[in-house]
Amino acid sequence: MATRLMFENSCEVGVFSKLTNAYCLVAIGGSENFYSAFEAELADAIPVVKTSIAGTRIIGRLCAGNKNGLLVPHTTTDQELQQLRNSLPDQVVVQRIEERLSALGNCVACNDHVALTHTDLDKETEEIIADVLGVEVFRQTIAGNILVGSYCAFSNRGGLVHPHTSIEDLDELSTLLQVPLVAGTVNRGSDVIAAGMTVNDWTAFCGSDTTATELSVIESVFKLREAQPSAIVDEMRKSLIDTYV
């Protein structure tokens, strides 16, 4: 099920939240609406934790994690680190890493089995990622962009990448990640996918500017409802004929 929401009038929900199969991190906002939306959806399954990283609210872009662990940058304060360790389940390993590229959320995109990283990431960081998150690490670019963490979002069931990705690249990435991939947009044609949405195996949250078409694509590729991807387009077309003038 895909939900549309806003964080303080911004549609970039992937910037202010981090969703995995085991936990959810949410930024501290002025009103509680953002937090409530996540709570309503996820409270009975996984813990929803309000936090900040390095004193900022852009937590989605600063940390990278999956059900096995969470990696935070060196700028995280000790209190924040302690708070995270306390709030998250015990099997999740929270690790602070020394890395020059400190926006880990932008540099690393991962699910529970595979991770794609920025091409200039340190060797030690790569090892730590493989160790803590328990994933296979591949250095990749997406449509010529090195910030793989921003331009693609994938879960264990499917993935959405930058719209300008060529077919050959799509095939290659799909083979690496072993999940079906589709090139698309989010938030009314924005190509920064991971900033506009956040996803796990059974639910997704997108910015409120996301159009119905984009939502259908997201729901179909991440298998959030029971439908074959190929039937989506025909179904959509039939229902959308009246919107052509």
Place this chain on the structure above:
Amino acid sequence: MADSSMFTVPQTIGHILCCKCGVPIVPNGANMCVTCLRSEVDITEGLKKHVIIMHCPECDSYFEPPRTWIKAQLESKELLKFCIGKLGDLTKKVRLVDASFVWTEPHSKRIKVKLTVQKEVLHGAILEQSYIVEYVQQDHMCESCTRIQANPDQWVAAVQLRQHVSHRRTFFYLEQLILKHGAASQAIKIKQVDEGIDFFFANRSHAMRFVDFVGKVSPLRNRHDKQLVSHDPKSNNYNYKYTFSAEICPICREDLICLPPKVAASLGNLGPIVICTKVTDRIALLDPFTLRHCFLSADQYWRVPFKSLFTSRQFVEYIVLDVEPVSNEVDFGGSKYKLADVQVARKSDFGRNDNIFYVRTHLGHLLNPGDYALGYDTYGANSNDMELDKYRGLTLPEAILVKKSYGEKREKKRGKARQWKLKSLDMEVDESKGRSDKDKIASEYEEFLRDLEENPELRFNISLYRNREYEPSEIASVTTGEDLPSVPLEELLADLDMSDEEDEENGMRD
């Protein structure tokens, strides 16, 4: 064996779904299909689509504030440029790619222009859109048409050109010069009066320009004056009528002059009897007995104005009996002269009595025994000139020859059309004078044409046109040694054959 370039995987761009309507499209900056983009964004928003322009129906021109009227035909380049200019600075907002007219009925008073513009929208996608601008044409007469309508004879500046001599040769020549340089193109009206021509202009500066032009080609003195026509006390606008009075000096080519003592002294004691050889903005004087020459500028002349002793009206024909060269050829102002002693007899005397004169002349290079020459008969003339009296002890020779005559040969060619012709200005002739002048004027014009034939330097400033009606004579021309001087073909301009659409200023004289 090594590849010169890296192995690159061929990249095919796939399709994504348009974020609004879901049709598969090639990804672009906005990631929307063109229709959705168009519906979202209107790049012509804020551009003018409806403009009012002023049009003068009399002269078919359009008003460009603050003051100019631009002449343009419907659906022409100038009109397109004017219309696009009326939209304000388009380039600040969009990029103009194409512009063209959409046909509209002329009576509808609407002009439609289709413009194609491009603009960048939403993250780098460039959108191109066409739209139509409608111009409403409002009729409004421009100031010059209003003025002409109100009073067609209205002039603001007038130039009165006068020359106090009894012939019109100068004015024929001036007419040709004016035609060649188009100096009278801005004149509203041209009127021919006794001893001169009046030119009327709509603008003081046009009149001044014309006076300057005439001043450059003839020695002129002028005065100007103005008369108040109306006065607007609120805006302090004064409307005047300006008049320029210009007088051309009465000395003409081939005149015989007796210089006043002062002038002769200032010119280095040039013999008081001189012949005027050329008049431009300076007067060229030649002493026929010493072959000395000098120039007199307009200022110098008008300081001490003098009249000529004899004019070309008073030419008498002489027959040359004998020629004895005295000096070598002298080149002066483009023409050659040679002193010679000649024996001449007046044509009227020839065969009848034995009046033979021995005179010195400057035409030694032209004359041969048996030729005819034109000159002034000082022997038989009774001149009443004050200047002449001032010189004591001055003896005038009995005859002064001025030019060679082709009289006999002209007789043979009389009545035959010339190979060339001249255009003329459109002048109103003052009919109040007596009509015996008509023949006089015709014969003067004929003489002027002969003058042109004989003098290449006169032709220099004039445009001659080829006479299409001229047929070379079938009878083989009998050449008796010398040919008549005539205008060589290279000098003739082929006339434009637009007789129906010619300017009102130029008419054809045969």
